[in-house]
Amino acid sequence: MALWRGYKKYAVDLAAKVRCRLGVSLYESLDVRQLAALYELPIVSFDQLPAAPEAVRYYTETHWTQLSGLVVPVNGQQVILINPAHCDDRIVSTIGHEVAHVILCHESRVRLTGEKDCRAGDEEQEDEANWLGGELLLPREAARRLVFREVDEVSAAAAFGVSVAMARWRMNICGGRQMLQRSR
Numbered sequence: 001m002a003l004w005r006g007y008k009k010y011a012v013d014l015a016a017k018v019r020c021r022l023g024v025s026l027y028e029s030l031d032v033r034q035l036a037a038l039y040e041l042p043i044v045s046f047d048q049l050p051a052a053p054e055a056v057r058y059y060t061e062t063h064w065t066q067l068s069g070l071v072v073p074v075n076g077q078q079v080i081l082i083n084p085a086h087c088d089d090r091i092v093s094t095i096g097h098e099v100a101h102v103i104l105c106h107e108s109r110v111r112l113t114g115e116k117d118c119r120a121g122d123e124e125q126e127d128e129a130n131w132l133g134g135e136l137l138l139p140r141e142a143a144r145r146l147v148f149r150e151v152d153e154v155s156a157a158a159a160f161g162v163s164v165a166m167a168r169w170r171m172n173i174c175g176g177r178q179m180l181q182r183s184r
Helices: 007-022 032-038 053-062 088-103 123-137 140-148 153-160 164-173 176-183
Strands: 043-045 069-074 077-082 110-113 117-120
Touching: 007 032, 007 123, 032 088, 069 088, 077 088, 088 123, 088 164, 123 164, 140 153, 140 164, 140 176, 153 164, 164 176
Parallel strands: 043 077
Antiparallel strands: 069 077, 110 117
């Protein structure tokens, strides 16, 4: 992950400001649909698109793991497209990630290539959106508190409405585990 110097602190502060605008503390679950609404981003499922049925089937059945979601302009407005084939906690992460692109004013650079490779944007933008999306969904301070209270990853995921993988990642990178080990 190649983030510019100071980006993580920037993302922590930015996510705190966004959560404040939503009236959500750092220690509460964030409703990603309210987050998207704050930025006037409609959320549309692939299967709601007036697209060719074979294209919808391709991304929701045949190759459903290739594309989670993306932000696209539709009639002058940005729209978040999500893959309905994914589980709810993955959709939550996708929406958080896509809203992060909008918050960061990333230029939409959709590139879909080949059957085994699907990319949207450049690596730097994806890393930034991943980090900010994670900070929005499970802030570092909340993850640290969960670690100190010895909350397991499954319970943490349920409390914040994220996947176990997201909870594990956030709890691993918050620095809490190292602090806890040093204090013992």
